[in-house]
Amino acid sequence: MSRLRRVMLRMLCITAVLAGGLTSVSTSAQAAVPNRWGFAYVNTTSGVPDPNHQAGSWLPGPTVTVTPGGVGQTFVRFPSIGIPSGGIVHVTAVSQTAMWCQVQKWFQSGTDEIVAVQCYKYGGGPVFTPYTIVFSESTGPVPLPQAFAYVNWNGAAIASSFNSALAPNLVTPTGVGVWTVDLQGIGSTGQTGNIQVTAVDPSVPARCKIGAWSPYTGGQKIQVRCHNATNVPLNTGWNLTYHRERAITGAAIPPKNFAYTYDNVPANPGPYVPVPAAINYNSQGSFNDIQTAGVGFRLVTFHKVGVLQDDVQVTAFGPGPEYCNLLTLWNTSGNEAFVRDIVCYNAVTPLNQPSMSTYVSAF
Structure with a gap:
């Protein structure tokens, strides 16, 4: 379309x-x-x-x-x-x-x-x-x-x-x-x-x-x-x-196109699909997976929902002072949304840290 x-x-x-x-x-x-x-x-x-x-x-x-x-x-x-x-x-x-x-x-x-x-x-x-x-x-x-x-x-x-x-x-x-x-x-x-x-x-x-x-x-x-x-x-x-x-x-x-996931095993090199399934929702009935791109760097792929115009938000999880952001603008291709990467820090040092991310398209 x-x-x-x-x-x-x-x-x-x-x-x-x-x-x-x-x-x-x-x-x-x-x-x-x-x-x-x-x-x-x-x-x-x-x-x-x-x-x-x-x-x-x-x-x-x-x-x-x-x-x-x-x-x-x-x-x-x-x-x-x-x-x-x-x-x-x-x-x-x-x-x-x-x-x-x-x-x-x-x-x-x-x-x-x-x-x-x-x-x-x-x-x-x-x-x-x-x-x-x-x-x-x-x-x-x-x-x-x-x-x-x-x-x-x-x-x-x-x-x-x-x-x-x-x-x-x-x-x-x-x-x-x-x-x-x-x-x-x-x-x-x-x-x-x-x-x-x-x-x-x-x-x-x-x-x-x-x-x-x-x-x-x-x-x-x-x-x-x-x-x-x-x-x-x-x-x-x-x-x-x-x-x-x-x-x-x-x-x-x-x-109709949105998804979210919770990277609750950030040391897992992946690609892995977070469980339970209820934290890894995909509105097209597909799945979302995560894999390492280096210490503290996580590539998240939201399958079958990648449609412009769109938005991604990220939040760190855990009891310490760590925080997360996006390394670069994500991209979409063939209805796949590639978030390359989510990166988390303690002070200025990247580290493997749990995080939640959410993707939404306007359509």
């Missing part, structure tokens, strides 16, 4: 949703349609970022644009999807060296949504590096076993929250730079789904990750850990998204 035809089909679906309203949940295919969503690969400090890796729920015509701020700071404008408050944002640095990006804030400007992003090298020096970004807002229930939930913690309280079971999301601080998140009503008997975490801080370097994950029949308990510019635990804000058999955007119509 040509890219033009895919764009036209996606926009027809969006138009139909907008015309019919966003509150209908009469069938599972219509449940929890996100009110708004958008993603981009930001490879410039000014202008229009890569058109092959940006898409959103806006109608044809406008594009994502970027304007520069201070050193290492950029403002991403998502057209026509602005909301007064709420929603969730994730970013992942794309760099050949030890860097990360964090969200500073997001807000409505006219009809648009603007996200301020700041990137740093290890130690806290501000610097621009390309990054991936995804913004979404969802409402409405989702029938189990599918699930979708997010929490924005502003450093003191929950500022934005969604749960597809229409149950509470709870956050309990348990130490400096450590919180327990309880996503109630979307439980499971074992690990299933995918988690993404991003630091939110307007003024100081901060990076956040998944510290631990303990599913139970009544919900998902997830530990969030955050650190400062080096390896010191830090109280800061953060965003967390949990998605199960749903894309990171939360969408119910398109995409």
Whole structure:
């Protein structure tokens, strides 16, 4: 199918949703349609970022644009999807060296949504590096076993929250730079789904990750850990998204092409397929595999779902200060999506580290 035809089909679906309203949940295919969503690969400090890796729920015509701020700071404008408050944002640095990006804030400007992003090298020096970004807002229930939930913690309280079971999301601080998140009503008997975490801080370097994950029949308990510019635990804000058999955007119509995986045996040279199967979901009924590309470097292949335009997000897992980013821009060929590579660091040293990654196409 040509890219033009895919764009036209996606926009027809969006138009139909907008015309019919966003509150209908009469069938599972219509449940929890996100009110708004958008993603981009930001490879410039000014202008229009890569058109092959940006898409959103806006109608044809406008594009994502970027304007520069201070050193290492950029403002991403998502057209026509602005909301007064709420929603969730994730970013992942794309760099050949030890860097990360964090969200500073997001807000409505006219009809648009603007996200301020700041990137740093290890130690806290501000610097621009390309990054991936995804913004979404969802409402409405989702029938189990599918699930979708997010929490924005502003450093003191929950500022934005969604749960597809229409149950509470709870956050309990348990130490400096450590919180327990309880996503109630979307439980499971074992690990299933995918988690993404991003630091939110307007003024100081901060990076956040998944510290631990303990599913139970009544919900998902997830530990969030955050650190400062080096390896010191830090109280800061953060965003967390949990998605199960749903894309990171939360969408119910398109995409048909999305996948996620959890590299829970990072020393396995592979290629290996992570287990249990519930942490290695592929919307086309295929599989995802992982193999080494060197110490700390992991090649992830999402089979049968690689369709432009698309987005990848990555989050480190574990109790220490490690963090992960993307080494380069992924590529697609023959409906295969090749993430070459995910790289994880302790300080500036690559090391084998568990991580979660998620892929979504606009189609």
